[in-house]
Amino acid sequence: MIDFAVVDMSRLQFALTAMYHFLFVPLTLGLSFMLVIMESIYVMTDKAVWRDATRFWGKLFGINFVVGVATGITMEFQFGTNWAYFSHAVGDVFGAPLAIEGLMAFFLEATFVGLMFFGWDKLSKLGHLGVTFMVAIGTNFSALWILIANGWMQNPVGSRFNPETMRMEITSIADVLLNPVAQAKFVHTVSAGYVTGAVFVLAISAWYLLKGRHVAVARRSFTVAASFGLAAALSVVVLGDESGYALTDNQRMKLASLEAMWDTQPAPASLTLFGIPDVEARETHFEVSVPWVLGIIATHSFDKPVRGINDMVATAAERIRSGIFAYDAVERLKIDRNDMAARERFELHKADYGYALLLKRFIPDPRLATGEDIYKAAMSTVPNVPAMFWFFRIMAGLGFFFIGFFALAFWRASRHNFETGPFMKAAVLILPLPFIAIQTGWLLAEIGRQPWVVEGSLPTFLAASSLTIGQIWTTIIGFTLLYGTLAVIMVRLMLSTIAHGPERSAPQRGDLPELVPVGGRSAGGIIPLPAE
Incomplete structure (x- = not known):
């Protein structure tokens, strides 16, 4: 018997640990390439202020990297402890990119991180820049392999279910690596990480400018963050369009749910800006839509409809009925592997085998399912529509906000306008916003995949380990205490490093005195910037 309380608690534990971990990953991604940009300018100009900026932001990168x-x-340990059947059933496929990530990306990253921190006075300028670049490449490669694994869960290509071993097996490693969902998720997630890093640097630089401290480093860091952030924010929106197109091909239910689109829309479909989803009535009240936009994003055409939730529930019911034949064939093959009739039947219906497993939520043997059982199982393929609807709008709304904010920051930086005022205060206050955006994006991706842990193949409720509620509560409490301690340590280290500020190195060839306007931009004279 399936203990759904254990399943829900296991999901809660993984969600808590994953969301906590995902606070550090995007910042690591964003800071890594910003370090490359700043150190490249240092190598090209030979100005010590850029070395100071690189070393300062590198310290904050290091603190974040270690906790991440x-x-x-x-x-990774949770896959074996809380999700044992998942690990058994799909470990041959899912474990491959994780192993490659550890061997290729993580060791590359970890090796060069040490050289980056301790090699400033031991390596040439170009040599140290190369090390910093390798850290950035390793960081992004880690994200690539993790998202290939996650993308396979969303779209399990390049694999097949073996009824003799009851496991998924790789049939094409190229298909796994070139999975369109994984590629779309990678570029979108990495771009969001770049936005997070840019907001982080922009906020701290603005805080220094408001306080009148470390102005030389703050101005330059502000300029880099504004430029990098604008490019990244534009990329998030453009690549988000590509993610929407990938959803149309592979996860239509997720797309319909985040739009709260109950009925299939004829081409070109409208995008809903606002509405109140009503799950009971299966309609969206007070809907405000923009014509054609969803059709263009989702299908890249004007003549293709976008399927609604009700239509796909009917399709799921058909696939469940087909999957029952595959389930019966598997049970017969367990008794006699040489049953050729059963093997032939399985081959005909194997694509729908996972849908038959959805019935196990309601009945022990799917072959005994009634029409009502099939309807309930088909309805279980609909994720939490209100959560999907609002998470998407929070994420998308913040994405467009960042474009506007970074455009204004870039305009100010290009005019050398670093005056303190409402904009600089706003730049400090928006620091939490990218973290809210990435967390809602992660929730959108994972809630939208339900009820599957592997889309169309393995339901989430069949993937959990045989644990007790007490055991899971023990680990949740333990992780909360551990992560709470890490959070306190990290925040204190971050605040201490920010309060101390960048260390000034000796002036080098090419350095000039920093000049600032006297009495503001309207004044006529300039004076050298006083020592900090």
Whole structure:
């Protein structure tokens, strides 16, 4: 018998640890390439202020990197402890990109991180820049392999279910690596990480400018963050369009749910800006839509409809009925592997085998399912529509906000306008916003996949380990205490590093005195910037 309380608690535990870990990953991604940009300018100009900026932001990167690694290791252990059947059933496929990530990306990243921190006075300028670049490449490669694994869960290509071993097996590693969902998720997630890093640097630089401290480093960092952030914010929106197109091909239910689109829309479909989804009535009240936009994003055409939730529930019911034949064939093959009739029947219906497993939520043997059982199982393929609807609008709304904010920051930086005022205060206050955006994006992706842990193949409720509620509560409490301690340590280290500010190195060839307007931009004279 399936204990759904254990399943729900296991999901809660993984969600808590994953969301905590995902606070550090995007910032690591964003800071890594910003370090490359700043150090490249230092190598080209030979100005010490750029070296100071690179070393300062590198310290904050290092603190974040260490905590991110520690929390990531915990997540990988959870696959074996809380999701044992998932690990058994799909470990041959899912474990491959994780192993490659550890061998290729993480060791590359970890090796060069040490050289980056301790090699400033031991490596040439170009040599150290190369090390910093390798850290950035390793960081992004780690994200690539993790998202290939996650993308396979969303769209399990390049694999097949073996009824003799009851496991998924790789049939094409190229298909796994080139999975369109994984590629779309990678570019979208990495771009969001770049936005997070840019907002982080922009906020701290603005805080220094408001306080009149470390102005030389703050101005330059502000300029880099504004430029990098604008490019990244534009990329998030453009690549988000590509993610929407990938959903149309592979996860139509997720797309319909985040739009709260109950009925199939004829081409070109409208995009809903606002509405109140009503799950009971299966309609969206007070809907405000923009014509054609969803059709263009989702299908890249003007003549293709976008399927609604009700239509796909009917399709799911058909696939469940087909999957029952595959389930019966598997049970017969367990008794006699040489039953050729059963093997032939399985081959005909194997694509729908996972849908038959949805019936196990309601009945022990799917072959005994009634029409009502099939209807309930088909309805279970609909994720939490209100959550999907609002998470998407929070994420998308913040994405467009960042474009506007970074455009204004870029305009000010290009005019050398670093005056303190409402904009600089706003730049400090928006620091939490990218973290809210990435967390809602993660929730959107994972809630939208339900009820599957592997889309169309393995339901989530069949993937959990045989644990007790007490055991899961024990680990949740333990992780909460551990992560709470890590959070306190990290925040204190971050605040201490920010309060101390960048260390000034000796002036080098090419350095000039920093000049600032006297009495503001309207004044006529300039004076050298006083020592900080």
